[in-house]
Amino acid sequence: MRAGRMRAGRMKRVMKRRWAPCLAPVLSLGLSLILSLGLAGPATAQTGTPLVVEAALDRSVVQPLLDAFRDAHPEIALDFRDRSTLEIDDLVTLADPSPDVLISSAMPWQMAQVNEGRARRLDSAEVRDWPAWAKWRDEVFGFTFEPIVMAYRLDLSRRMLPPLTHADLHTLLTTEREALAGKVTTYSPLGSGVGYTLFQQDARYTPRFWDLVAGMGGVEARLENSTRAMLKGLSDGRYWLGYNLLGSYAMVWAQEHPEVIVQVPQDYALVLMRMAFVHRDAPHPDAAEAFVDFLLSHAGQRVLAGETPLFSVRPDVIGPYTAQRLRDQVGERLYPIPLNASLLAFVDPQRRDAFLARWRREFRRDD
DSSP: OOOSOOOOSOOOOOOOOOOOGGGHHHHHHHHHHHHHHTOOHHHHTTSSEEEEEEESSOHHHHHHHHHHHHHHOTTEEEEEEEOOHHHHHHHHHHOSSOOSEEEESOHHHHHHHHHTTOBOOOOSHHHHHSOGGGEETTTEEEOOOEEEEEEEEGGGGGTSOOOSSHHHHHHHHHHTTTTTTTOEEEEOTTTOHHHHHHHHHHHHHOTTHHHHHHHHHHTTOEEESSHHHHHHHHHTTSOSEEEEEEHHHHHHHHHHOTTEEEEOOSSOEEEEOOEEEEBTTOSSHHHHHHHHHHHHSHHHHHHHHHHOTTOBOOTTOOSSSBHHHHHHHHGGGEEEOOOSGGGGGGGOHHHHHHHHHHHHHHHTOOO
């Protein structure tokens, strides 16, 4: 997920080629043959039904799913755009024309947009068969099952015992305050919708949540707006320990960066779902519904389970990355964030302002 403001337009490259005069007739003949046979491949990709998907979802992680959709629907020209969660929320109301599909991990914001009537209600076999706990009013759908994790540098274990639980983390922040100064990172609840959501959920389950926030402030924890920024900091040594990272991104990163260790908390682990909906004013509603159907389908979920660490929701899909397999490994300590109207409370302006005010106060607390 990229942070920052949207850039209008794209840079175009102009490549100049010089051809030898004697090759011109041959090239001209070859071009004529290609056009007459209809083999101008790249051009055909632009002739299908357009589909604009705005998503807070790293392309590098979701690419296998996009490829599978293109294979299943060659008649649709998919334009997938990776944004930040806050950009996605703005695009719902500000983009003109509206996007066809919107995907975000900032669950309360997605729910609020749907509650305001900005999503189309869908009716298909895939929608009807989708688990009730992972959809709302047949308008918005949670199609992934991603654990929230801690991550640390391998060499941290040579300096101190890495935390396994939230209580361990609090102890480490207080006993190793000097050593960890500036070396801990987590989400900013102000700059990231995901960060705000995760801290709100932590407050429900961690008895000493505000002490934990104070502990992070005590080590001058660095606040980032994306999991990718935290992971980069861990790999380059700026950070030793990261808290509340998206497990899907962290697992992919750790496969290529052995210096980073991913830890699913052993006391409890939050689980986040990416929520997708078709915009009420989608310019291409049929293509949009086909895309969401594919996300929910056995074929689409099989790709999630086998080729991405986004974790499949469907109970009838088998693979290394499924909700059931995660439950088997972690047990009752998984706490999925409920996909229901209770999410709306988290974006209530007064409640949000009060929570952030206390967060700032506790983060600056000096014991």
